[in-house]
Amino acid sequence: MPAMPTEFELIARYFTHVQHAGEPVLLGIGDDCALLAPPAGEALAISTDMLVEGRHFFPGAEPQALGHKALAVNLSDLAAMGARPLGFTLALALPAADEQWLAAFSDGLLALADLHRIPLVGGDTTRGPLNLCITVFGSVAPGQALRRDGARPDDEIWVSGELGDARLAVEMLYGRLAAGSVPDAAATRLHRPQPRLALGLALRGIASAALDVSDGLLGDLAHILDRSGVGAVVDADAVPVGSALRAQPKALQQACALNGGDDYELCFTAPRARHDAVLHAARQSGVPVTRIGRILGEPGLQLVDAAGRTIALPSRSFDHFAEE
């Protein structure tokens, strides 16, 4: 039987990432630390996410898609901050040194990294229950960062793309909906979310607050409201619904679009006076945006229909510890 490859051999084989010219990496994988040179005068934006088998992805999930998604959800946090990506680290626990799995996983991971020209600068691999922890680094001028605490009364509330298809896919995969195969559009949204990096960059100096929709639109918007000390009214009928979801009953459409999660679209606010600037930023970055509501001075979140009638809020957003 051939010897198991060592940790060092695995890293060399699957995670030696070709660096692009002009990247800020002074020293990559292979030393105690990586060394990055951030642009002068910019702040460093940092985010970390841990993905656990059976919780954030299905046991036996296709490793190429998993590699894509693990990086995408972290880049989505940089997008929501208006930060330009500098690099990322990967820590990976694997039940066994399964080379077929590693090859596919690193394919998916590094394809997305290459697309956005983001170098893998360091990491850790170990044996253990499958767990992926990625930390991303970006840069943004401190005054231009899209924080959560800048929404002001009368700002417009916007969302990028369409919502709810990823949650539809989850519900179908768990068999909680009437039988039927998962539509391609929904599966793609669940497995291959696209971080809205270009839109985040284009919104610097325009948006007053932003975040990415990972736990569900209403629950995530509530974080902006809390941090900004404001309230909001959202037109449920204005929220853009994913193409696969549109074939479903209206109640399911709203549940998935308003509270679904896993969308990785940007939800942001901007002064009314910047309405055209928002639309310009959206065209520039090739991502549609939709105005879905308005910030109020009074705390609280009101949901209305197209006719302006108040409707009941669906139950609260997904929470990793409260949900069972």
Next chain:
Amino acid sequence: MPAMPTEFELIARYFTHVQHAGEPVLLGIGDDCALLAPPAGEALAISTDMLVEGRHFFPGAEPQALGHKALAVNLSDLAAMGARPLGFTLALALPAADEQWLAAFSDGLLALADLHRIPLVGGDTTRGPLNLCITVFGSVAPGQALRRDGARPDDEIWVSGELGDARLAVEMLYGRLAAGSVPDAAATRLHRPQPRLALGLALRGIASAALDVSDGLLGDLAHILDRSGVGAVVDADAVPVGSALRAQPKALQQACALNGGDDYELCFTAPRARHDAVLHAARQSGVPVTRIGRILGEPGLQLVDAAGRTIALPSRSFDHFAEE
């Protein structure tokens, strides 16, 4: 039955870290990203480590010590780079929201963070098999970083502190040695390693190469030799042996000190002409250092005894995937 606390409540309760005046944190926990302002002109040093139950620590390990160690091993990488810590993130998977465990874990973690004035700037908590992933950020002028590739023929090889006690504790805890309780000195070395941050900073401009001893002295030194394209001769009798280990047979002393791992001391090289500067840096940082060998132009690692006679190399160092 009281409701389980949510993820957000847990973060607020146990991981809201008081920031010290003058720290570089522009925005801490609670947004999509943390924002840090690194010192102008310095490079960013980054390292990440993942600790898995049953592999890096014993199932049921005391959570306060675990919190200390999880951060300590990451800070040790910054020390080995000569970097000044700026902050860290924590991603944590827990089988259940066990508040007693979390309180003790965060106590140990934040006590060490406070000692070195390093803010916790972000993180992620989720449910899953126990897994801790910490990423640390430091800063260092690019030309002063203690890399692994700078060792030159005739440089002296040094190690800080004493080696082997942590491995002695592991062997005793696994019951692989004659019965007896683990000496306090060995248990402390295993559970509460002290990152050699002050020594790393003091060695900038003096050491030609450095790393921290995590997998065993000889295996780790081999990384310096590989990256620098040199060889070395090490005097096995000169390697400083931990105080608990000194009561053990000579063969066990050498096995633990040369190949034990979990020491988190610094192994570094420096030109002979900087011998006194090394000793001065050690006094300045309050950490003893010992010269254990010399760099050779010819690749390969030779082990000799005090009389200069070549002795056999013990088996290779611990490797997370090869070992079973």
